[in-house]
Amino acid sequence: MERVLNFAAGPATMPIEVLSNIQKNLCNYNEEGLSVMEMSHRSKTYDRIINDTKNSLKAILNLDDNFEILFLQGGASTQFAMIPLNLADENDLTYYAVTGNFASKAFEEAKKWTNAVDITNSKSDKYKYIPEINNSKIDKKARYLHITANNTIFGTMYDKLPEVDVPLVADVSSNVLGKDYDYTKFALAYAGAQKNLGPAGLTVVIINKKFIREDLSNKVPTMLRYDIHAKNNSMYNTPPTFAIYVAGEMFKWVMKEGGVKALEERNIKKARLLYDILDNSTFYIPFADKKSRSIMNVTFNLPTEELEAKFVEEARNEGMINLKGHRVLGGIRASIYNAMTFDGVKKLAEFMQTFEKNNR
Numbered sequence: 064m065e066r067v068l069n070f071a072a073g074p075a076t077m078p079i080e081v082l083s084n085i086q087k088n089l090c091n092y093n094e095e096g097l098s099v100m101e102m103s104h105r106s107k108t109y110d111r112i113i114n115d116t117k118n119s120l121k122a123i124l125n126l127d128d129n130f131e132i133l134f135l136q137g138g139a140s141t142q143f144a145m146i147p148l149n150l151a152d153e154n155d156l157t158y159y160a161v162t163g164n165f166a167s168k169a170f171e172e173a174k175k176w177t178n179a180v181d182i183t184n185s186k187s188d189k190y191k192y193i194p195e196i197n198n199s200k201i202d203k204k205a206r207y208l209h210i211t212a213n214n215t216i217f218g219t220m221y222d223k224l225p226e227v228d229v230p231l232v233a234d235v236s237s238n239v240l241g242k243d244y245d246y247t248k249f250a251l252a253y254a255g256a257q258k259n260l261g262p263a264g265l266t267v268v269i270i271n272k273k274f275i276r277e278d279l280s281n282k283v284p285t286m287l288r289y290d291i292h293a294k295n296n297s298m299y300n301t302p303p304t305f306a307i308y309v310a311g312e313m314f315k316w317v318m319k320e321g322g323v324k325a326l327e328e329r330n331i332k333k334a335r336l337l338y339d340i341l342d343n344s345t346f347y348i349p350f351a352d353k354k355s356r357s358i359m360n361v362t363f364n365l366p367t368e369e370l371e372a373k374f375v376e377e378a379r380n381e382g383m384i385n386l387k388g389h390r391v392l393g394g395i396r397a398s399i400y401n402a403m404t405f406d407g408v409k410k411l412a413e414f415m416q417t418f419e420k421n422n423r
């Protein structure tokens with residue numbers, strides 16, 4: 064079978080060059096006689112792999128030594144708990160911009176440890192847009208403001224980061240390296256790798272060292288402490304060795320493609336192909352408000368659920384898979400992360416036009 068065009072939200076498509084290179088090195092990495100999978104994380108070779116991976120990401124994001132990169136496990140969802148535990152003390156004030164399903168989960172988790180307040184909440188508008196954050200409403204005593212930079216399920220994204228007088232924490236799971244933010248603005252940013260960075264099983268945390276605290280309550284479990292992971296170069300215990308190696312290969316690919324700015328420009332062009340069809344159609348119904356549209360996840364509806372099912376089915380027959388929307392929203396979602404090519408999105412756009420003509 065030929066490779067399909069995979070529009071999944073995550074685990075998501077990866078560049079064929081990266082996969083082929085991993086395959087070439089799978090059984091015998093760099094002629095060293097063993098696979099990265101079989102290698103001790105305490106070996107010299109692995110030490111080089113993890114440090115190269117870390118340094119590539121720092122270079123891509125223009126981060127200096129004030130920032131630390133951590134390679135953790137437990138997915139972005141574990142960060143929902145680690146952030147309040149490490150950045151706030153019990154009952155401290157924290158702010159959450161509740162702009163979607165994952166944002167809401169992060170907020171609920173923060174309530175267990177802190178006095179978490181939803182400074183904005185667009186749930187009653189079905190998370191169709193990202194509300195403005197009014198800095199004058201922010202109490203400077205708050206430990207941080209948490210945002211979800213890209214709402215994967217709803218297809219909304221912060222085009223510009225909010226300017227606030229408290230430290231900014233962001234879930235960048237679905238637009239890291241796809242949207243060009245100034246990462247020095249973040250106290251902490253985190254991402255599950257399975258969308259834009261490689262395989263599932265790895266979570267990347269980018270943290271300003273000022274926010275790595277050692278004076279935490281001794282109620283905080285060891286494995287949930289950033290200071291422990293930072294001190295041990297993410298090898299306090301066995302890290303997800305293979306996933307880190309693959310992320311490193313992805314970072315090399317990002318640099319070869321021209322870096323985040325170049326990828327963002329390409330992503331904008333890709334997204335425009337689809338949004339132009341949605342905006343010029345009386346058949347397709349775009350979900351997200353124009354001003355909040357994501358360049359990573361494009362969400363829309365068709366006139367009926369039956370037509371949506373037919374759309375998904377016919378697209379699959381043409382080699383375009385995973386276009387069904389998330390179960391909490393329904394409809395159609397095309398995830399077009401960095402590794403999805405312009406030609407891949409063009410094929411989907413052409414399919415959409417033909418489908419409209421045949422089914423209007």
Ligand SMILES: *Cc1c(COP(=O)(O)O)cnc(C)c1O
Nearest residue numbers: 138139140165215234236237255
């Ligand atoms: C996928 C996703 C998550 C959940 O990630 P896990 O690694 O499965 O825990 C959280 N936030 C956002 C924005 C996501 O896209």
